[in-house]
Amino acid sequence: MGQHVTVVGRGLIGSALVGRLRRDFGVVRTVARSGARTDEHEPCDLGTRHGRDGLLGALRRWGPDRVVLTHGPSDVTWMERHPEEAAEAHAGLARAVAAEFGPRLLLVSTDNVYPGTEPLRTPADRPRPANVYGRVKLAAEQAVRDAGGRVVRVSLVYGGWSPPGQRVTFAERCLLAARARQPLTVPEDQWFTPVHLDDVTTVLTALCRPGAEAPALTHLSGPRQLSRYEFARAAYRLTGAGEHLVTPCPRADSEWASRPRYSSLRCDDFAAATGTPGWQPAGVGTGLRAMLAAAPAPSGVTAR
Structure with missing residues (x-):
């Protein structure tokens, strides 16, 4: 019988991981x-006690070997305005599930647990x-790790x-604006280590396997730290748009003002977990090219 x-x-x-x-x-x-x-899906409002009870009921019926927590909300700006709701959805849910399913848990957390003063x-x-966001995720991490789970x-x-x-x-916003040859203003003083979705699902899938080799707490990131401005310029360059259309601005004057100065992690070694000697996450150029190859028609958007 296969792993459940x-x-x-x-x-x-979550959606990409399910497919993988x-x-x-x-x-x-x-x-x-x-x-x-359905037999394979349980709808629950995970930010409420009733929803968490529904989740626990589903887990008891299904008896999974591994439970992967990828749930939101993930909108940093929204959470600054709704801290109690954010705490219930993240830390409250983690505590409820960890009490019964702790060693089976795999929590996807964030670089926002750091203050962002160092890279x-x-x-x-x-x-x-x-x-x-960082506070509620750190509380969720603690609940999962205390119960023997993995983060x-x-x-x-x-x-x-x-x-x-x-x-x-x-990334979608950058590529769509670039393809439409529209100007874009982004911070030059907020840095991150963006990681491609395919690499995230590769690692999480590997960690769901019995006997996966990895510490209880690991960091997964892209191979290079760069600013949002540099990332946007890379997107414009790959689409053939003029990089002059990307204008730098201070983080404090942008919609990303609540983000830390540095949202960057040093990637751990997942070669043993993935079973691929020398495995490394893809660079931004490779990742953005893969997105362009599957790009839909442009439309009006807002950014995460």
Whole structure:
């Protein structure tokens, strides 16, 4: 009998992970806010006690070997305005599930657990969140790790294309604006280590396998630190648009003002976990080219 996995959340990471797992594993089920109830999916509002009870009921029925927590919300700006709701959705849910399924948990966390004053953080560095997102995720991490689960912190994830009507990633916004030859203003003083969605699903899938070789806390990021301005210029360059259309601005004067100065991690070694000697995440050029190859028609968007 194959490994049974339940993925909680169907956002960018959760949706892509489900597709990958269904190619590699025997049974994959999902829990998320939306969708109709089926044998393989349970709709729950995970930010409420009733929704968390529904999640626990589904997990008890299904008895998964691994539970992957990829749920949101992930909008940093929204969470600054709604800290209590954010805490319930992240830390509250983690505590509820960890009490019963702790050793089976795999939590996808964030680089926002660090204050953003220094670059390329490692798991040995002490977390000190500077925003609500980092605080609620750190509390969720603690609940999972105390119960014997595993945590993977990821830097900004890009890749894939959001369905119509959903909030899009920064990479989508850059590519769509570049293809339309539209100007874009982005911070030159906010740095990150963006990691492609395919690499995230590769690592998470590997960590769902029995006996996966990896520490209980790991960092997954792209191979290079760069600013949002540099990332946007790379997107314009790859589409053949003029890089002069990208204008730098201070982070404090932008919609990313609540983000840390540095949202960057030093990537751990996942070669043993993936079973691929020398495995490394893809660079931004490779990742953006893959996105362009699958790009839909441009439309009006807002950025994550």
